[in-house]
Amino acid sequence: MRISVKVDGVRYDDDVEARLLLVHYLREQAGRTGTPIGCDTSNCGACTVLMNGRSVKSCAVLAVQADGAEITTIQGLANGSGELHPLQQAFHEEHALQCGYCTPGMIMAAADLLSENPHPTEEEVRDGLEGNLCRCTGYQNIVRAVLKAANGSVEAEVTA
Amino acid sequence: MTATEIPATEVGKARTRKEDARLITGQTNWTDNITLPGLTQVAFARSPYAHARITAVDLSAAREVPGVIAVYSGADFAAEQGSLPCAWPVTPDIVIPSHPPMAVDTVRYGGEIVAAVVARDRYAAADAVELIDVTYEPLEPVLDMEAALTEGSPLVHEAGNKSFTWTFANGDLDAAFRDAPVVIERTYRQQRLIPSAMEPRAVVVAPVADEYTMWTSTQIPHVLRVMLTVVTGIPEHKLRVIAPDVGGGFGSKLQVTAEEVLSLLLARKLGRPVKWTESRSEGNVAVHHGRDQIQRLRLAADADGRIRGFDVDLLADMGAYLMLVTPGVPLLGAFMFNAIYKMDAYRFSCTGVFTTKTPTDAYRGAGRPEATYAVEHLMDDLAATLGIDPLELRERNWIRHEEFPYTTIAGLTYDSGNYEAATAAAREMFGYDELRAEQSLRNESGSPVRLGIGVSTFTEMCGLAPSRVLGSLAYAAGGWESASIRVLPTGTVEVVTGSSAHGQGHETAWSQIVADQLGIPFENVRVLHGDTAVAPKGMDTYGSRSLVVGGTAVVVACEKVRQKARVVAAAMLEVSPDDLEWDSGRWAVRGDPDQGKTLGEIAFATFAAHNLPEGVEPSLDSDATYDPNNFSFPHGTHLCAVEVDTETGQVKIRSYVAVDDVGVVVNPLIVEGQVHGGIAQGVAQALYEEAAYDSSGNLVTASLADYLIPSAADLPSFTTGRTTTPSTLNPLGVKGVGEAGTIASTPAVVNAIVDALRPLGVSDVPMPCTPERVWRAIQEAQRTAAAEGADR
Numbered sequence: 001m002r003i004s005v006k007v008d009g010v011r012y013d014d015d016v017e018a019r020l021l022l023v024h025y026l027r028e029q030a031g032r033t034g035t036p037i038g039c040d041t042s043n044c045g046a047c048t049v050l051m052n053g054r055s056v057k058s059c060a061v062l063a064v065q066a067d068g069a070e071i072t073t074i075q076g077l078a079n080g081s082g083e084l085h086p087l088q089q090a091f092h093e094e095h096a097l098q099c100g101y102c103t104p105g106m107i108m109a110a111a112d113l114l115s116e117n118p119h120p121t122e123e124e125v126r127d128g129l130e131g132n133l134c135r136c137t138g139y140q141n142i143v144r145a146v147l148k149a150a151n152g153s154v155e156a157e158v159t160a
Numbered sequence: 161m162t163a164t165e166i167p168a169t170e171v172g173k174a175r176t177r178k179e180d181a182r183l184i185t186g187q188t189n190w191t192d193n194i195t196l197p198g199l200t201q202v203a204f205a206r207s208p209y210a211h212a213r214i215t216a217v218d219l220s221a222a223r224e225v226p227g228v229i230a231v232y233s234g235a236d237f238a239a240e241q242g243s244l245p246c247a248w249p250v251t252p253d254i255v256i257p258s259h260p261p262m263a264v265d266t267v268r269y270g271g272e273i274v275a276a277v278v279a280r281d282r283y284a285a286a287d288a289v290e291l292i293d294v295t296y297e298p299l300e301p302v303l304d305m306e307a308a309l310t311e312g313s314p315l316v317h318e319a320g321n322k323s324f325t326w327t328f329a330n331g332d333l334d335a336a337f338r339d340a341p342v343v344i345e346r347t348y349r350q351q352r353l354i355p356s357a358m359e360p361r362a363v364v365v366a367p368v369a370d371e372y373t374m375w376t377s378t379q380i381p382h383v384l385r386v387m388l389t390v391v392t393g394i395p396e397h398k399l400r401v402i403a404p405d406v407g408g409g410f411g412s413k414l415q416v417t418a419e420e421v422l423s424l425l426l427a428r429k430l431g432r433p434v435k436w437t438e439s440r441s442e443g444n445v446a447v448h449h450g451r452d453q454i455q456r457l458r459l460a461a462d463a464d465g466r467i468r469g470f471d472v473d474l475l476a477d478m479g480a481y482l483m484l485v486t487p488g489v490p491l492l493g494a495f496m497f498n499a500i501y502k503m504d505a506y507r508f509s510c511t512g513v514f515t516t517k518t519p520t521d522a523y524r525g526a527g528r529p530e531a532t533y534a535v536e537h538l539m540d541d542l543a544a545t546l547g548i549d550p551l552e553l554r555e556r557n558w559i560r561h562e563e564f565p566y567t568t569i570a571g572l573t574y575d576s577g578n579y580e581a582a583t584a585a586a587r588e589m590f591g592y593d594e595l596r597a598e599q600s601l602r603n604e605s606g607s608p609v610r611l612g613i614g615v616s617t618f619t620e621m622c623g624l625a626p627s628r629v630l631g632s633l634a635y636a637a638g639g640w641e642s643a644s645i646r647v648l649p650t651g652t653v654e655v656v657t658g659s660s661a662h663g664q665g666h667e668t669a670w671s672q673i674v675a676d677q678l679g680i681p682f683e684n685v686r687v688l689h690g691d692t693a694v695a696p697k698g699m700d701t702y703g704s705r706s707l708v709v710g711g712t713a714v715v716v717a718c719e720k721v722r723q724k725a726r727v728v729a730a731a732m733l734e735v736s737p738d739d740l741e742w743d744s745g746r747w748a749v750r751g752d753p754d755q756g757k758t759l760g761e762i763a764f765a766t767f768a769a770h771n772l773p774e775g776v777e778p779s780l781d782s783d784a785t786y787d788p789n790n791f792s793f794p795h796g797t798h799l800c801a802v803e804v805d806t807e808t809g810q811v812k813i814r815s816y817v818a819v820d821d822v823g824v825v826v827n828p829l830i831v832e833g834q835v836h837g838g839i840a841q842g843v844a845q846a847l848y849e850e851a852a853y854d855s856s857g858n859l860v861t862a863s864l865a866d867y868l869i870p871s872a873a874d875l876p877s878f879t880t881g882r883t884t885t886p887s888t889l890n891p892l893g894v895k896g897v898g899e900a901g902t903i904a905s906t907p908a909v910v911n912a913i914v915d916a917l918r919p920l921g922v923s924d925v926p927m928p929c930t931p932e933r934v935w936r937a938i939q940e941a942q943r944t945a946a947a948e949g950a951d952r
Contacts, residue, residue, distance in 0.1 A: 017283065024282075033193040034186015036407070038358050039440035043864035046358060074186035088184040092176055095829045098837060099663030100183030101358040101407030107184065126872040133864070135358050135408050136663050137833060138840030138901075139872035 003067040007032060008076025016063045022056075023047045025063035026073060034075040035104055038133070045132030048105035049073045055112035057105075057131070074104035077111065086149040087111055096145035098136035106132045110146045119150055167744060170672040170682055171892070174829040177668040178687075179661075182405070189404040191362035191377045192437045199364070200229055202423055202436040203285035205275040205292040206445065207267035210303075210516040210857025211316070212296035214265055214274065221291040222277060227284035230430060231292070233275045234262035241425060242391040244481070245416055247636040248488035250512075254324040257317040257514075259481040261418035261425075267296070268316055268480035269518050270858055271445025273418055278426055278434060301857030305454055305475045305513040316480060316514035323478050323512035324487060328494050330569050331505030336469025340460035344541055350530045351927050352452035352477065352851040354867055355523045357662075359407020360438040361447065363420050365427035371398045372427065376420055379409040380700040381660055383637065385692050387416040387484070392424060403690035406662035410841070411522030412447050413662065414702045416484050419446070444862045449851050450523020452477035453490060455534045465546050465553045469505040470569075472497045472534070478512045479519035486520060487512050488635060492527030492621070495570045499535045500579055500619045500795060501557040506569040516857050522702060524841055525899045528620045529906060536616045536907035537914075537924075544918055550615045550911075551583060551592070558617065565888075572621065574793045575888045578821065579617060582883045586797040586819040589881055595801055603919050610804045611814075612916025616908035619795035622896030623708030623889075627787050640787035641705070642697040643713035645674070645721050647780040649767035651760025652684040658698020659710035660690045664898065665830045666706060670714055672826055673892070677718035678759055679745020697785065704794075704896030707826065712890045713786035720782035722747075728766050728780070729757040731773045792887045792895040796820035798839075800908040804916040809935030811847060811913055818904065819881040823895035831897050832880055838901020839878050844870050845902075846909035850928050921945050 004013045007030045014029055026032045026049070035058060038046030042060040049058045050072040058071075077085045087107045090096070097103045106129065113120065113128040120128065125146045126139070134142060182188050217233040234241075237260075244259040262273045275292045279285035300314035307313055308321040315321060337343060364375040372394060378384055381401040389396040406413065419436050427434045438446070458471040476490040494508040525532075539557075543550040559566045561578040568574060587593075592613070599611045624630075627638030642658035655670050671685040688694050699709075722742060729747035730737040733755055740747040740756075748756030757765075762780070765771070769778035801814045818835055825831050848868045852860050861867035886893030906927070913929050914922060921941035925934055 019283070027193075032186070033190070034188070036188075036190055036359065037192070037437075038360065039864045041440065041863045041865045044358065044440070074184075078185070084184070091184050092180045095176065095833050097180065097183055098665070098833055099358065099406065099408040100179070100188060101190070103183055104186050122877075126875075130871045130873040133358065133869050133871060135356055135410070135841070135869065136837045138836035138838075138878065139875055140836045140877050141833060143872060143877070 001064050003064055005066045006070045008073055009080065018064055020063040021059055022061040022063050022066050023058035026058060026071065032073050032075055035073045036101055038101065043133065045109055046102050046105040048108040048132065050108055050112060053115070055109050074107060077107065090145040090149040094141045094145035094148055096137060096141040102132060102134040106134065106142060113146070114150050122147065166676055168676055170675040171826050173672065173827065175668055175672060175682065175827055176829065177665050178671060179665060179667050190359060190407060191364055191375045191404055194364045194375050196364070196366055196433045199433045199435055200278050200280060201282045201285045202426060202434050203277045203282070203289045204273045204419070205289045205294065206442070207263065207270055207272045207274050209267060209296050209298055210270045210301040211299040212267050213299060214263065214267065214294060215297050216295040217275060218293040219275065221293065222288040225284055225288040225291060227280040228288045229278045229280065231275065231277050231288060234260060234264040237262050237425060238264050241421065244418060244421065245387050245390060245484060246482035246486060248485045248634065250326050250487045250491055250634055251324045254487060255317065255319045255322070256482050257319065261421045268516050271518060273422070276422055276426060278430060282437065301516045303515055303517065303853055303857055305477055305515065308513050308515055316516055321514045323482065323514060325509060325511045326491055327509045328570070329507040330571065331469070333469050333471060333505040333507045336505040337460045340468050341463040342461045342542065342545060344459045344538060344545060346457050346538060346541065348455040348457065348534055348537060349926055350451040350453040350455065350533065353450045353523055353845060353849050354444055354851050354861070355410045355412035355447065355450055356867070356869055357408030357410055357412050360440055360443045361413070361417070361419065362435065362437045363423040364433065364435045365423045366433040367427045367431055372424060373400045373402065374420065374424060375402045375404055377406050377413060378403045379406065379413040379660055379662055379702055381690055381692055382658060382698040382700050384416055384420065388421065388424060391421055400693045403660050409662045410524040411450065411526055411702060414484065414522050415448055441863045444867060445518055445859050448483050448521035449479065449518050450520060451530060452520050453530050455530070457534055457538060459538050459542060461542055465542060465548050465556050467501055467503040467557050470498060470503055472508045474510040476510055476512050477517065477520055478514055479517045480514060481519045483519045483521045485522055488633070489522055489526045490530065491633065493531035495572050495621060496528045496531035497535050498568050498570045499532065500559055500617060502559060503569050517853060518859070524902045526703065528899065529842065529903045532618045532903045533907045536618065537911060540615060540911045540914065541923060551587065554615070554617050573790060575790060576885050577619065577793060577795050578883060578885045579795060582795065582819045582821050583617060583797040585881050585883055586799050586817050589819065589879060590799040590815065590817040592799065608805060608807050610806055610916040612802045612804060612912040612914070614800040614802070614908045614910065614912025614915055616798045616904045616911065618904040619793050620899060620903050621791040622704035622794055623788055623792040624703030624705045625791060626789055637699070638787065639699060639709065640785050641699050641710040641713045642783065642785045643710065643717045644783045645717045645781060647721060647759070647763045649764055651680065651763045653678060653680060655685060655687045655714060656695045657687060657689045657710050657714065658695055658700070659706040660698065660700045662701065664701065664706060665827065669707065669826045669830060670711070673711055673714055674718060677715060678721060680759060704898040707894050708792050708890060708896045709786060709788055711892055711894060713784045715891050716784035716786055717782045720784060721780050724780045724782065725759060725762045727776055728762050728772060731771060732757050732762070732765055788889065790889050792823065792889060794820065794822045794895040794897065794900050796900060796904060798904040798908040800912040802909065802912040802916060804913055804934060806920065806938055809931035811929060811934060813876045813909065816876060816878045818878055818901065819883060820897070820900050821883045821885050822897040822900065823887040824884065824893035825882065826894065834897045835880050835901045836878055838899060839905040840870065840875055842902040842905030843875065843909055846906045846927055846929060848874065848928050
């Protein structure tokens, strides 16, 4: 089947198998390997991207379903500005990653969370990122980073 | 020449990480990102049975799938695939069964590889795997360790279900138990866990003539290269192993895997580059599991709580085969069951048992979390039995800070520690006394939500390891680490380390160390690792060893650089080397500090080599290989408060305080992150995770939908603090931090739950302490109490 999809600002017209997963399309046909795959049951969220501005797990979307859509991956988040997105900056400053494998999905999920709720509480951040698993950080610094990106600083209650 | 004083201006600074630049922008080089011209995709067919004989394999339909290049069964590789290695034959009579990477006639766990497909892409490979037709004759599974050792049990291997029994004893245990006022006997279960690094494994192999390059998601590129040579016969110098960016390991990538060996053999057979990428569901059955012990324990004490003797008898589930260090993992616990405590006698015995389950091997902490859980749980039990506060009981038994260095009953010499200081700090931060008062009020109120306080005063052995100690424990390799410093002509520096980072932040921490050692800016250091062509020598990363052993190697190599630079600087300044002193990045004339040369100036003069003294080679580059004399011994006190709803069994962590003493801290940001993540994994064992099998031997937690890794919503924030008692065993004074949180937190959480429920008669809740198990433990205790009441 033929699809037309915009990935990180670039339009691609491609023939794809009907069963091709969006994440495989992004990684293997569009060459956007910044989005990794962490599971096969859509539990881990490592492959999270924005589809028309809303977060999706790209392992749970077929490439054909993205026909006509606009996809933003971690590689397009900073908009080609050469500067880091506030979430990327906050993840760096708050040491919100160790191995970094969950990071692209975590940042994209957080971007969607903040677009819905620009000033979340710690609990809202924790609940909002429930679909994204991290095995390294224990989440504490991820939560801090998201709060920092949202509010410009980490709220006192989680400074501990 | 005298040793130089190095000011610590970078070490101790909370530097944000160099690694992040690529990780937060999606520029990371995971193995699965690698593409090569003509790359083919490998997929494996795996046994659906826990135990079965293979009677027929039909590959014909799979071979017909468009895009399929080759399909093989185990029989096709029987002559060349060898046996996966076990490098730790812990006893002379250990049973190490043959372990073909691809099963030939018998499968011994669900998930064992039975056939391999090579195709032009992953979809075609997956289609072909579906069409492989293997006929099995099912055999009885072996799932229970105790039953496996009984007469008449079905056998996993012909030689029997027992692999080894390893024992250690010190002191007169019979005397310790004879007439002991208190003897506590318990059996604890360490459930089986799935390490679950976020990056599933992947392997790429590129063959060029008779030389091979392998990219693999591994913690151990150097050890792997040696082992691949041993298994396949491909000469070591024709094999290059690269660990590119690796997405976590936690011990699960400290392995020589069937998939790595088979990918290499497939590439050799076909003369094409191959890639294998694991799915999570595949990984849950195929990546080695962790823990899985039955711990039978006896502790004898005086009436005042002083420990007299400790008797530990373990059954450790090896799974179906012995992997790289499978039998050694529980033995690391042998030195840790005595923990921070003094005692008169100690005995340890461990029997390794084969079952028809996924093999076990190292998982974060490897032997030490199991031991720490047992002893810390017992200490709380002893405290409750004697009516002594659990912190007070520990203080009566622990090694006092003025007693270091102290040789323990298990034979290790702890160089340093200050359990009093860490405990005092934790107690204060936690508000221990206030919480105890609140707990009393709560208990009196009869509230259905109980408050519990759990204590864990732990230590661990890190910095694996002195090579002679490893030798005495029959491990096949050494425990040294290597470092090279390359001083570039313009004065910037490349550091080559034999450690192989996969999330730990070596590129940042090593840069801080070298910046101090050579007096150059942090930004001017680049760290290279994880490629046997770039970093030819190494023992890799596990056992909280990188900083302690690898960091020390870096320090020693830097000292050699400085001394080489001193000779060149002396020639440049026309003075004797003895007249120079090191002053933060430059050699200066003693008494005339204006006269001096910076490392950059010396580097360029060395590069030009126009006026070097006779016999001085034009290079400042230096290597060091460091073999430690002892382990290091981080310790700490973790305190956990939980609220347990006795009506639903729901456990909520209300507060968690961790005070760790990891010695000198190179980067507090990284240390704090390691502690957070470590605690989270230990909490996960206490509350959430278990690799569960059904009665047929099927893993029922084979996906992330069934194996419950906690999310952000399931965990609290942790409060961390530190005390600093430098290690006396290495020049940096560091001890290691990668496993501390995991070792400490499991008993802290379970002790808190049991503490909440002791007034109800509960003395243990098996892990993971799910609401159902907590609820059942309460019901059981109430039934027992009612029955006892009726008897009276």
